[in-house]
Amino acid sequence: MARKRVEYFVGGSKLVWEVDPEKRTVEVYTSPDDSTVLDEDATLEGGVALPGFAISIRHWFGRAGRRT
Numbered sequence: 001m002a003r004k005r006v007e008y009f010v011g012g013s014k015l016v017w018e019v020d021p022e023k024r025t026v027e028v029y030t031s032p033d034d035s036t037v038l039d040e041d042a043t044l045e046g047g048v049a050l051p052g053f054a055i056s057i058r059h060w061f062g063r064a065g066r067r068t
Helices: 002-010 057-065
Strands: 016-020 025-029 035-038 043-045 054-056
Touching: 002 016, 043 057, 054 057
Parallel strands: none
Antiparallel strands: 016 025, 025 035, 043 054
């Protein structure tokens, strides 16, 4: 994943999310080496990549577990 992160940022990405469904966390990268880990109590925001986007991580994982 580290190599892919570098490729994404070299390619112009401003934000990379690494989702861990087992731990129910999202690691938010703003560069290949700078990240913040968010747990279910946090809100995932789109930052400069997706201005105005925000979702509760708990809600996101809850919806992912449902099948319609």
